[in-house]
Amino acid sequence: MPVIEISSLKHEGVEVFSTLTEAQLRNKVEPEKGVFIAESPKVIKVALDAGYEPLALLCERKHIAGDAKEIVERVGDIPIYTGNRDLLATLTGYTLTRGVLCA
Numbered sequence: 001m002p003v004i005e006i007s008s009l010k011h012e013g014v015e016v017f018s019t020l021t022e023a024q025l026r027n028k029v030e031p032e033k034g035v036f037i038a039e040s041p042k043v044i045k046v047a048l049d050a051g052y053e054p055l056a057l058l059c060e061r062k063h064i065a066g067d068a069k070e071i072v073e074r075v076g077d078i079p080i081y082t083g084n085r086d087l088l089a090t091l092t093g094y095t096l097t098r099g100v101l102c103a
Contacts, residue, residue, distance in 0.1 A: 006083045009091050014081050016103045017058045018091045037103055044071050044102045054078050060085050060099035068100040
C-alpha cells in the first residue's frame with residue numbers, strides 16, 4: 001500500500017476524487033463497471049464487504065492509523081493519497097467524514 005503525500009490540488013491520481021463528473025465516473029473511467037466514491041469508514045466497509053474492488057483511498061494523514069486503519073489494512077496494494085485536512089477539503093469541496101474517501 002503506497003502512501004502518497006499530496007501537497008497540490010493538481011497531484012496526478014486524485015482527479016477521481018475532485019474533477020470527474022458523475023457521468024465521467026460512470027462512463028469515462030471504467031465503462032463496464034463505473035466508479036463510485038464511498039465516504040466514511042462505515043460506508044467503505046459495506047462496499048468492501050459487498051465485493052467492490054477499491055481503486056484508491058483519499059485519507060487524512062491522522063486517520064491512516066486511526067479511524068481508517070481497518071480499511072487501510074483491507075485494501076491491499078492501492079494508492080493511499082494523504083495530506084492535511086485543509087488541502088483535502090479544498091480538493092473535494094468539503095471536509096471528509098471521518099477523514100477518508102474510497103474510489
